[in-house]
Amino acid sequence: MSKKSEAVAKLLEKIVPRSPMPEAVDGLPLLEQGMLVVLRRHMTQTQAVSTLKKLRAVYPDWNELRVSQVQEIASLMVAGKLHAPVEDIQKHLPVVRDARDYLQEIYQKTHGFDLEFLKDDSSALKLITQMPFLGTAGASWLLWLATGKQVPVHGAMVRALDRLGIVTRGAGSKKQKELVEPHIPKGEELRFVTAVGELVDRWCTSSKPLCHECPLVDECVFGKKAFQEWKVQQARAEAQRQKDDARRAVLEKKEAAKRAREDARLAKIAEAEAKKKARDKERIEREAKKKREAEQAVQRKLEADKKAKIAAEKARAEAEKKKQKDAERKALADKKAAEKKAEADKKAALAKKEAEKKAALAKKEAERKALLAKKEAEKKAALAKAEAARKEAARKEAEKKAAAAKAAAAKGKAKSSVKPASKPAAAAKKPAAKKAAKPAPKKKR
Numbered sequence: 321m322s323k324k325s326e327a328v329a330k331l332l333e334k335i336v337p338r339s340p341m342p343e344a345v346d347g348l349p350l351l352e353q354g355m356l357v358v359l360r361r362h363m364t365q366t367q368a369v370s371t372l373k374k375l376r377a378v379y380p381d382w383n384e385l386r387v388s389q390v391q392e393i394a395s396l397m398v399a400g401k402l403h404a405p406v407e408d409i410q411k412h413l414p415v416v417r418d419a420r421d422y423l424q425e426i427y428q429k430t431h432g433f434d435l436e437f438l439k440d441d442s443s444a445l446k447l448i449t450q451m452p453f454l455g456t457a458g459a460s461w462l463l464w465l466a467t468g469k470q471v472p473v474h475g476a477m478v479r480a481l482d483r484l485g486i487v488t489r490g491a492g493s494k495k496q497k498e499l500v501e502p503h504i505p506k507g508e509e510l511r512f513v514t515a516v517g518e519l520v521d522r523w524c525t526s527s528k529p530l531c532h533e534c535p536l537v538d539e540c541v542f543g544k545k546a547f548q549e550w551k552v553q554q555a556r557a558e559a560q561r562q563k564d565d566a567r568r569a570v571l572e573k574k575e576a577a578k579r580a581r582e583d584a585r586l587a588k589i590a591e592a593e594a595k596k597k598a599r600d601k602e603r604i605e606r607e608a609k610k611k612r613e614a615e616q617a618v619q620r621k622l623e624a625d626k627k628a629k630i631a632a633e634k635a636r637a638e639a640e641k642k643k644q645k646d647a648e649r650k651a652l653a654d655k656k657a658a659e660k661k662a663e664a665d666k667k668a669a670l671a672k673k674e675a676e677k678k679a680a681l682a683k684k685e686a687e688r689k690a691l692l693a694k695k696e697a698e699k700k701a702a703l704a705k706a707e708a709a710r711k712e713a714a715r716k717e718a719e720k721k722a723a724a725a726k727a728a729a730a731k732g733k734a735k736s737s738v739k740p741a742s743k744p745a746a747a748a749k750k751p752a753a754k755k756a757a758k759p760a761p762k763k764k765r
């Protein structure tokens with residue numbers, strides 16, 4: 321086996337398409353065959369064919385599907401009407417979105433929905449292999465189908481095979497086809513076509529092939545060199561990265577130091593401001609306290625004044641009350657005194673009256689007594705007068721008798737009988753003297 325055949329064998333061995341290509345359905349136009357390529361990325365061959373039929377039934381005009389909303393397409397495809405269950409719509413959204421994107425890409429590249437020109441137009445190779453959504457693998461499959469299951473040797477394939485050392489660029493496509501085909505195992509043409517398409521799509525791009533990730537890097541001359549260059553670039557990039565990291569670390573350190581200085585400066589400013597704020601706060605609090613105290617003092621004074629006023633008012637009221645009470649008491653006392661006085665006066669009047677009565681009685685009694693006494697005296701005087709008269713009479717009798725006696729005595733003297741006549745006179749004088757010495761009777765009270 322030649323080196324080129326070995327390279328092709330390695331390619332077929334190591335490059336496996338991400339999704340299988342569909343089985344061509346007889347009678348379908350190339351556009352719908354391409355749609356099957358897209359649908360097979362999500363489902364089996366049978367499901368893909370069924371979904372294609374559904375889409376075609378719902379949207380007979382592919383352009384209508386291209387410009388419709390994916391939710392609407394999914395709803396119509398799933399339930400045949402709008403507003404299908406959300407879960408069903410969600411499940412079919414990726415499929416519908418890919419179908420619509422495929423139509424959009426075809427429309428943008430060809431300005432229509434007819435790919436039948438691929439069967440005749442060799443210039444279509446370039447066009448169809450420049451459809452990123454369909455992909456080189458899908459486009460190659462379509463070309464393979466369009467050309468009657470011939471290996472489509474397009475530019476991207478030549479580029480990749482050239483890098484692998486299987487063909488040489490520069491020769492015409494017909495020549496290149498002749499150079500390639502002998503190395504493809506019989507019956508593996510389609511797999512070869514799709515494998516190369518997959519290789520181009522995933523790794524072997526035109527400007528920047530990803531040789532370091534390509535499964536064929538060990539078999540690829542270009543790839544080995546590119547991989548070495550990539551490793552050198554990576555080493556340089558790593559060194560540069562480390563350098564950048566070191567520089568960044570220094571810068572970060574400087575920045576950190578600068579930030580720290582700035583933070584310290586800001587902290588100092590903040591501290592000064594905080595102190596100022598604290599001082600201001602203290603001052604404000606002090607002033608507020610002073611004001612509060614002044615207000616409290618005023619308040620206290622007002623309250624004291626109020627209390628004093630109330631107390632004065634109370635005292636005045638009490639004094640007034642006391643005065644009133646005193647007046648009432650005095651009035652009462654005066655009244656009582658007046659009553660007492662009146663009583664006393666009454667009593668005095670009564671007493672006076674009684675006294676006067678008594679005095680009158682006494683006077684009357686005295687007068688009565690005096691009258692009695694007078695009467696007694698008069699009586700006594702009368703008696704005395706009578707006595708005296710009697711005595712006078714007696715005296716006169718006595719005198720008469722004495723005179724008689726005297727006369728008799730004289731006569732007797734003459735005859736000697738004058739002495740017996742003096743004795744009766746002395747005897748007459750004695751009872752009168754005794755009556756005169758007798759005390760007057762006591763007055764009754």
Ligand code: SF4
Pocket residue numbers: 480483484519523524525529530531534535536537540541542543544546
């Ligand atoms: S190694 Fe590189 S050049 Fe070779 S096939 Fe792979 S991607 Fe292409």
